[in-house]
Amino acid sequence: GWGRFGILYNEANVGNETNITSRFRLQIDATAESDGGVTFGARVRMQQNNTDDNRQPAVAGSNSPAGTGFNGARFFARSGGLEVGVGNIYGAIEFMPGMYPIDLGLTGLGYEYTAYQFRADAYSSGGNGSAGSNGVEVLYSMGDLSFHVSASDTNDRIAAHVAYSWNGWTFALGAQDSNNAADTELAASVGGSFGPVDVTLAYADNGTAGDHITLAGRFDVGAATNVEVYVADADNFANASYGVDFNHDLGGGTSLRGGIASLSNDTVRADLGVRFNF
């Protein structure tokens, strides 16, 4: 698992803009392998987010980090390039290449660079995800080509993506059908390197929320530091969204991270802190 902590500034929290932010994630991957070479397993996480942003007069029940338990479990059976998962599934749209082209700052700073905007099934680190609602998915990879199909009872979603790698570039195309008009319908991405710069272009047709497009890049500045940038626009954004961050490796699985973003509602969010793997 890993932990992170630092400072988060959020211009939208008027009168209480600056707070401590932290996350603790303990991940348990439990597996067993049959004599026939099939791996069966489950993944659970215990994740606590302390947002520290509105508890000054101790609001009962709200924003209470203590009592953190497991999230919904994801179970799987895997053999060669084929994997079947049930429960808190990854989801074919969330899991397609290009949806998380960068990991901005310490906390993600709003994740407005994720094109599908969480309008599809996704693994939930602290909640149910599709556990409890018949989440099921199949992943298959064969050389440079990979497929992913997922479905759940949430909005009767069924989704799929196909991805192909060619000469260092990855192309992905996804589609989803559901009974919710605000769910993502189509997604596409392409990512690769122009010399020292990794770039990703991602697009999603988010149904009634309209189109969303993101351009993101990452490049090294020095031996232990990289910088990430993005710009995103969408039909339901009042303003274009953009941001920049840095990640500085401190060694031993620790890093210093920080970033700043101007979000679509024209407020600024910024963070700075450390992350450590254990």
Place this chain on the structure above:
Amino acid sequence: GWGRFGILYNEANVGNETNITSRFRLQIDATAESDGGVTFGARVRMQQNNTDDNRQPAVAGSNSPAGTGFNGARFFARSGGLEVGVGNIYGAIEFMPGMYPIDLGLTGLGYEYTAYQFRADAYSSGGNGSAGSNGVEVLYSMGDLSFHVSASDTNDRIAAHVAYSWNGWTFALGAQDSNNAADTELAASVGGSFGPVDVTLAYADNGTAGDHITLAGRFDVGAATNVEVYVADADNFANASYGVDFNHDLGGGTSLRGGIASLSNDTVRADLGVRFNF
């Protein structure tokens, strides 16, 4: 611990008969041994059941697997054949030989073959059990003879069983006193082998719920597969209950399991899936 996942068909869930079923159990047994040879310890479980059977329109608060925490802890002190337990105790009636003569299918399929029908103190994998209500028990074994006495504040229960093994057969007799007329009053069982077949006959006088009798058997079919069957009848069953399953060992602590049962309310329940130990 272990995990299991698969498909569960339940005829009684009209309109939503077939669903994914899964369970994840993480067990922690923490012990220390004194210089005098007494072992002190505690057992806790984190168990999540995903029944996936009625969340289509996202029912708030109900059937929500995420947030799984510890169950009530069971503490014990053990020395030689003597063990004292407090908290989430096993319970003398639940723990007597013959109460779980088989483990039907992937999920137990209703457990109508358990003669006492949970009308006594029992270890709870996801809840309190007798933790928080003064659960206490003493277990003692001496060669082929064993005793178990338990008590809790739940219905002011006090229960005991004695078991004796002779020539490969086990005889057990249990009794319970409580202030709830629907609690089990008496239980008896005998189990052993007729050649290749393990059989158990179990009986319980479940107070106002009347008598309950179960006959169950298990036999090997091939090197890695066994089959289990049962038939049970009870005064408060509208119909006799019966079922059959198979368990096929896949090696490495993994197995394929499935079964089908006709329950006392005349509905069919069936399951199929895998179980893995980790």
Place this chain on the structure above:
Amino acid sequence: GWGRFGILYNEANVGNETNITSRFRLQIDATAESDGGVTFGARVRMQQNNTDDNRQPAVAGSNSPAGTGFNGARFFARSGGLEVGVGNIYGAIEFMPGMYPIDLGLTGLGYEYTAYQFRADAYSSGGNGSAGSNGVEVLYSMGDLSFHVSASDTNDRIAAHVAYSWNGWTFALGAQDSNNAADTELAASVGGSFGPVDVTLAYADNGTAGDHITLAGRFDVGAATNVEVYVADADNFANASYGVDFNHDLGGGTSLRGGIASLSNDTVRADLGVRFNF
């Protein structure tokens, strides 16, 4: 972690004085060290207390041990004698020498010997503490001298203590400012040894709750047994509070413990049981 279980007698629980008591604590300290020698980490606990004192007719929701999850996490960065902590912080008043001069009996028996009486930020083993309310603290030690400053959004507290060790004696002085008149304002303690007896004198000015003063001692009786005693008085105590206990080491991280105290409300509390480390 550790566990403990035993019997607790509480004269104030009229009609239900004697009950089983237990605690299970699983502690996770997760750390990583940067190349520069800074240790980053987090501490979380899963702690379950079973008080078993009022569930005879199964009170819904109250006193329910099952479902135990993580407490609020404490994060830290440490280098040499300097440590910065955020989240569920220790707190400068709770953490100052002399606040827990003894650990009475199996359960603490009311902790009336803790001079500040929990009127300041403190690490919570089962709750949030200052996690979620911007808890932050700095600890610094330099030879015999140590400093500790802490702050949180709870009552807008800011607190500090300084401690100094000299010839086997430890002197500590603490102060706190907050917007709650019932919070501790000042605390002082001195502790050391008179021959075979460890003694601590602690004082706190608890704001509107008035002054609190505690004298406590510990001495060995035999190779594996010690005895602890205390007497405490406070402006808001109807009676002086006093108690005595014993701790007998059983080896292998296990011990037998028991004590008796006469509390400020003139009721008696007593316990007896075992504790084991794992």
